[in-house]
Amino acid sequence: MVNFASDFFDFYKTMTKKEKVSFNFNWRNSFFVFYISLMAIVSPFLVFPAIIMNFFKLHNLSDRWVNRIGRLYSRHAFFVFDIRVEVRGLEHLPKEKNICFVSNHQGLADIPLIVGYIPIAIGFIAKKELNKIPILNFWLKAMRCVMIDRSNARSAVLSINQAIANIKGGHPMVIFPEGTRSRSNTMGRFKSGSFKLVTGANSLVVPLTIDGTYKTLEERGTVSPADIKLTIHPVVDISKLSSSEINGLPEYIESIVRSAL
Numbered sequence: 001m002v003n004f005a006s007d008f009f010d011f012y013k014t015m016t017k018k019e020k021v022s023f024n025f026n027w028r029n030s031f032f033v034f035y036i037s038l039m040a041i042v043s044p045f046l047v048f049p050a051i052i053m054n055f056f057k058l059h060n061l062s063d064r065w066v067n068r069i070g071r072l073y074s075r076h077a078f079f080v081f082d083i084r085v086e087v088r089g090l091e092h093l094p095k096e097k098n099i100c101f102v103s104n105h106q107g108l109a110d111i112p113l114i115v116g117y118i119p120i121a122i123g124f125i126a127k128k129e130l131n132k133i134p135i136l137n138f139w140l141k142a143m144r145c146v147m148i149d150r151s152n153a154r155s156a157v158l159s160i161n162q163a164i165a166n167i168k169g170g171h172p173m174v175i176f177p178e179g180t181r182s183r184s185n186t187m188g189r190f191k192s193g194s195f196k197l198v199t200g201a202n203s204l205v206v207p208l209t210i211d212g213t214y215k216t217l218e219e220r221g222t223v224s225p226a227d228i229k230l231t232i233h234p235v236v237d238i239s240k241l242s243s244s245e246i247n248g249l250p251e252y253i254e255s256i257v258r259s260a261l
Helices: 002-013 027-055 059-080 110-117 128-132 136-142 153-168 192-201 243-247 249-258
Strands: 083-088 099-103 123-127 146-148 173-175 204-211 226-232
Touching (some): 059 083, 059 110, 059 136, 099 192, 099 249, 110 204, 123 153, 128 146, 153 173, 153 192, 173 192, 192 249, 243 249
Parallel strands (some): 083 226, 099 204, 123 146, 123 173
Antiparallel strands (some): 204 226
16 A cells, blocks of 8 residues: 555656746737636536535535536637537447546646536546635535645545545546646656556546647647547456556556547
């Protein structure tokens, strides 16, 4: 368990340490700020019922509510800013819910893309600091996201166990094994530590390939129209893999994700 936690903790210590966004002030970005501010005012009223449902352990009901609200929210935002999405491979989504989605990470639009276009209630593993951002913390709680304290290994172990419990309990989680946004159509190497969650939960793995989200902001520093492609690959059932195949799982999943870029 020590090695398991250490590897996973080392991966999340590297997450988004130098993440910065070049943001130019122009009419597009000004409208974006206005839009996000308006949505922020509405958000607490939309997600607070889900937080109450989770408090009373009504997780299935909460998941359905958050999934519908999240899909509506994300798709509306993409429509307003002329971001066109093509989704391939929806037929590959399994009926079972003990899933870990593994995706590349190009830009800030990755999370709303996944929330908006995968018809399953999901949670993310994120750095603890995000929980301090007003409004966003409502969404994180409602989606049952797991927060990682990168400065505290003991706390990280508890977070890992929570993420494993979520998956085993039928609440899929999403990881970005690159550890940071690429901000381009290139893809970094997958860090093996992140896959400790997959093996710890003995989950099904659904690889995702995101192509084009960096064009929505990171490419020009301006919120821009873009064409995005989300590819859902066939399920990888790690329970059917040999020990040597599990050892090579990061490289194998990386090759699958990279194949659709």
